[in-house]
Amino acid sequence: MTTSTRDKLSTSILYVNAVTVSFDGFKALNDLSFTIDPGEMRAVIGPNGAGKTTMMDVVTGKTRPTSGDILFNGRVDLTRLDEASIARLGIGRKFQRPTVFENHTVLDNLELALAGSRTVKHSLFARLSGEARDRLDELLTIIALTDRRHQRAGALSHGEKQWLEIGMLLAQDPDLLFLDEPAAGMTDAETEQTAELLKGIAGRHSIVVVEHDMAFVRSLGVRVTVLHEGAVLAEGSMDAVQQNPRVIDVYLGR
Amino acid sequence: MAVFQSLRYTTVSSVVLMIWLGMAAVTAAAAQDLADRVAALAEGGFNDKVTAVGALAATGDDRAAPVLEAMLEGLLFTQREGGSIVIGEHLSRRELRLADAVTGADLGTAGSRSVRKIRINNRVRAAIRSALGGLKLMHPDPAERRAAAAAVLNAPDLSFLPTLDTAIDRETEPDLKTLLGKARAAVLLSSETVADRLEAVRYLGTYTDPEVRGLLGGLLVERGGRQAEPDDAVRAAAAEAIADIDRRLQQWAIVGNIYQGISLGSVLLLAAIGLAITFGVMGVINMAHGEMVMLGAYATFVTQELFRAYWPGYFGWSLAVAIPFAFLVTALVGMAIERGIIRFLYGRPLETLLATWGLSLILQQAVRTIFGPTNREVGTPDWMQGAIETTAGLTLTYNRLYIILFSLIVLFALMLVLRHTALGLQMRAVTQNRPMAAGMGIPTGRVDMLTFGLGSGIAGIGGVALSQIDNVSPNLGQSYIVDSFMVVVFGGVGNLWGTLAGAMSLGVINKLLEPYAGAVLAKILVLVAIILFIQKRPRGLFALKGRAVEA
Amino acid sequence: MKGLRALRQSTLAFTAATVIGAGVPAISAAETIKVGILHSLSGTMAISETTLKDVMLMLIERQNEAGGLLGMPLEPVVVDPASDWPLFAEKARELISQEEVAVVFGCWTSVSRKSVLPVFEELNGLLFYPVQYEGEESSRNVFYTGAAPNQQAIPAVEYLMSEDGGGAERFVLLGTDYVYPRTTNKILRAFLNANGVGDEDIFENYTPFGHSDWQTIVAEVKDFASQGKRTAVVSTINGDANVPFYKELANQGVSADDLPVVAFSVGEEELAGLDTEPLVGHLAAWNYFMSVDSDENFDFIDAWHAFIGDENRVTNDPMEAHYIGFTMWAQAVQQAGTTDVDAVRQAMYRQSAPNLTGGTAVMNTNHHLSKPVLIGEIQADGQFETVWETDGLVVGDAWSDYIPESAKLTADWTYPWVCGNCEEPRF
């Protein structure tokens, strides 16, 4: 192990090294490596089939890698854990299609996500502390759904659901957040608000945003990783990446 | 008499003895009137009848055979008035055409209650067959010769030896020659010469079938302290031959088990294949699937009734007609169900379960109301009856052979339809991405209807085949529905190869376990195995992989 | 308030349920004698039992044409216990308590009888049970008009062992895994052992209900039969499983002169679903065959055909059992002058009624009939041909002499015994 990798290991919140995932011979991820630093916000872009979703699946425990290492906080091996354990470690994930509990109220959605014991026994007798209630109020304010707290989540608009889902992630209070196309299906105004929201929470949390919308990524103003055919094609600022001839090739060449 | 000691089948022995005695007495009794001998057939108990049969056969008269045949068929009667013996022919349930048994003179028609059937039982029947066998060993029809040889093998007696020798010389068909050879050896087992018996035992020991084993086993039986075979050397040879046969039978038993397993698998395949469409492809938890199979079986029954009524001569073709007919009927019912019920439930798979469950109750009761609650008779055409008896004691029954073939034909035909027809293409398009298919102008409603119709129709075809081995009753479907689901789920939903592999492996595993565990335990073990297997591979043997699964 | 709304709805629903529930009793005003008919009209047993319901309706209709009983018409009360055993108990209770029927004719399977038995005993009802069964039972409230094992199984095996029957020395006992085959085979094994057939010459095998794949078992039987001794099969295979069993037999070329099969649960009705051509010569033991040549039988068949409107329908043994049971019950009611269960029961003893096969059947004080036993061979036309019959009547035994625990028991419901299973008289 070189000094630099050891260095990265100890300092990075997420360390992905040489991860390969193959489905029946097709390599969805091919020797993928990257790291995320604590408090960093990172955007990941790439054409369809570049492996963005698979990358998140692997990190969050949905898919087991065929080979490679994934370390969280420099010591926890994520490849051995299931989704629930990884979530409990402090890694949150937002799906591409907003996924909230449609039959629960907005408040219940947030409450279920709120950090705390997840055991059956605890939840059977759980009661809400004043502290938790304050935290929920705070979250409702952040995602601007205070008025609709008693409404069924299923009745929210698409954008509101996106926010609610982000709110649920925040309620989990994770160290690392994966957001899959948080701005998809939003109006321009909503997109802008979302960008502001994310910028507001960055720093306290490390965030990985996977996005198609270049304008949105640009508005985030963060370091960008470009995936292609399951591997990192380029990494750097949005401007630098957009200048990269290989990136241009991939995006325009076909 | 030494002969007596080696006679093993007391029932038949006396017949044969009678024939033998009868033949010896032919000249002496030449004067005896044929009519008296025929009349004797109706007299006394079964013992007397056996004697009378022997006596009649011993005349060698050409007219004896038809009378004996009629007696065998249960068509020989005594008239209530006058008591003369007549041969009858059923014109209807309650009406007969009668002919004098001896002269053959036509006596016109009569009610079935005006005559009394001459009763026979198994013993008399065996006597008649044996007597006819002796008369028919050189019959021009090979089928008759085969039956005759089998009858002799069944009831071997020394008196047949000269006839057998001639028959073997004349016989041209190799397998018949083998059969006659076996019969000859069987006859020789009761020879008075030890050498003959020894040779017969050695000859028979080269064959491997249960029948031969039975013949040899008979030599070792001890009754009342007396050995059936008095000679120690012969007994030792027989014991050795039996051990040999047993060893060979043992080796073949596993082949037999696998064949039975494949046969069971093909039945499961036929039962499940329609479900692989309605459940596997369309996602409808179709609890009425079994009833579609049942309707197919009833369609077969209706077809056969029509044949019986209008074209009895072409009964052999009834199944060929029943297949498209059953397909049509069940497909139409299926389409009606899809339009009437299922189409409102897409995307709610578990609710299709409830609705189709209700439907299955209705269909069962409807069939019960229309056809009655009792079993209906579905006949097996002649070409499906019987079995190939291999020399290894393996019995491959024709109906099961045909069902194995048929199940594969249906499966591959269905695959072709799915792969190479417009409907198949549209079907796959609709099941994979409904909105996009609709956007491309595919009439999804119509495709759904046709797909469900296809699945139901295939189930109906399965019913045609199942009618050949099972009850045709309103409960027919119920007995296959659980198994069908197991096959589809075990094989992997949405994959016909999976259904094939699932059906065959469940069938074979079941049959391999059965000799050790018994029928019930074998089935329980298979079910437990399925439960465990699903834990290991939650989506079955041939699971679809990749993104499609997540959708 | 939200509560109120939901409250109203739920009250409505629950009240509706209770009101309907309480509204069950529906008593007809006219003076009739009610006869309960408790046979499954749906589910697995409908196949056998529906016919018995029809026979009962026919018998009641004929009785009414003849003026009813005690000057009152009979009224059939048909219910459907749907082959669901606990439902049998519920329906029995309903018939006795709610409909107040004078008598019930019903049940087919042993388990359905076991299920209703406590109900009949508790409420002092009267049940006529028309099916051959395993014996080992005698209830004060049940009259058993079907055959006990000694009226079916033992004569059949005796016949098989006789010269006429083929002189069998080796036996295969095939059965469906339930109490009737288990008991029958237990009795048969004891009987065979007592008659010189050793355990090595007996092969016993049980299969589940509705077993449809007989390949392995038929192959095993053939193997067992190929040991040199004359072998016969005794089948207590139940209803549904018989058709595939016989089809497999026929296809594997097992003919009756090689390996006769004698069955106790296969009658004309079961054969109606089969092509019997290849089965000619296989046997069955019953107390009745449709083919029996007697005037009573011809009349009965004609009446049945007229009633059901189908010349092709067959008659069978349990139908005759109902015929005898119903005739005896009607006579007993007339003698007693009442339908009161206790009085009718007393009048039932020594009651006799004509058999359809000729002669008369007699009801014994153990609640079982004395009947003739017939053995028939299957014919190509789906009928049986009687090949053997007992000289006289055979008294139905409630408790088999071949089971040590029950050999010492006596069933006699008259003084001084008044008991279904006692070792000594009670009084």
Next chain:
Amino acid sequence: MATGSSSGYTPLLLRIDAGGWVLLLVLIAAGIGVPYANQMLPQESPWHVPTWLVALLGKYLCFALLALSVDLVWGFCGILSLGHGAFFALGGYAMGMHLMRQIGDRGVYGNPDLPDFMVFLNWDSLPWYWYGFDQFWFAMLMVMLVPGMLAFVFGWFAFRSRVTGVYLSIITQAMTYALLLAFFRNDMGFGGNNGLTDFKDILGFSLQADATRCALFAASAVALGVGYLLCRFIVTSKAGRVLVAVRDAESRTRFLGYRVEHYKLFVFTVSAVLAGIAGALYVPQVGIINPGEFSPANSIEIVVWVAVGGRGTLYGAALGGVLVNYGKTYFTAAMPELWLFLLGGLFIAVTLLLPRGIVGTLQLWGGVLRRRFSSGDRKRGSHGAVAPAPAGGGE
């Protein structure tokens, strides 16, 4: 007014919705009233409840409890079990074994230790798994333990390997089918096809006595009431909301850090225990337990009761259990040849026309009416945290 359980701890009694109150009140009224009307009122009284009706109603209550248990897993957690009849039957067998042992030497063969069917099969001693059943407490323990353990082991395997949806339904069906075949075997030592029957008494009281029947009826009412409260407690707790979350978006729940399989296992086991208790109460009231209860068709029927009553409402399921069975009782006698058409038609009609079941549909209509009269008031509908299952839900 408390804004539901999301805002702190609410005592159980306040968590009961209106329909639940009706259910409880009806149960209390019936639990006291029916035995009173049967025992105290003279036969001539129009309010007299005949014994056959007591037995019948008691049976319905057991079915209601069974339906409740299925609703708990299906309505709230989306686990469609087609094998709940197995848990019911196992509870029933545990009770039946106790009642069998209570017969003692009053059986026909007079053997003090062995039930008649064992004497019959030439068994010379009691098999080990029959030990202890002569003790009432042990039998009651087994009533809960055996179904619970089976559910736990089965669920542990199935939920851990994430067998869901139709696949889970089918293997639960395989489970009950395998048990059906096993219990049919006489060699298993559970009486084969005939099952266990001919019971004499329970805790020293004759099962044929009216008073015993009344007591059993009251016990069933209590069991249903307590079962309802337990279910209500579970579904209104945070755990209940997790269950619904699992039902509606399983992987979301997982990514929030909940161990979905633990929740499923918990609720599946509780449900199995409830089903077992229902079976144990059922057996002494109908007087027989036999393998037929394991048949897959029975289990499907239970699901149908829940669907008819209203999935995800608890009291609706209980109502469905009573209503469908009442319909069966009524129609099998009133129109024995046609009742299957009616029953089948009912199932189809309910799925097509009332996808939320009777109760769900009434709630829906009520909601529409209410909105018409008081537009704008958009407070939460029912007291419970849980909205009825989505019409198309299931997976």
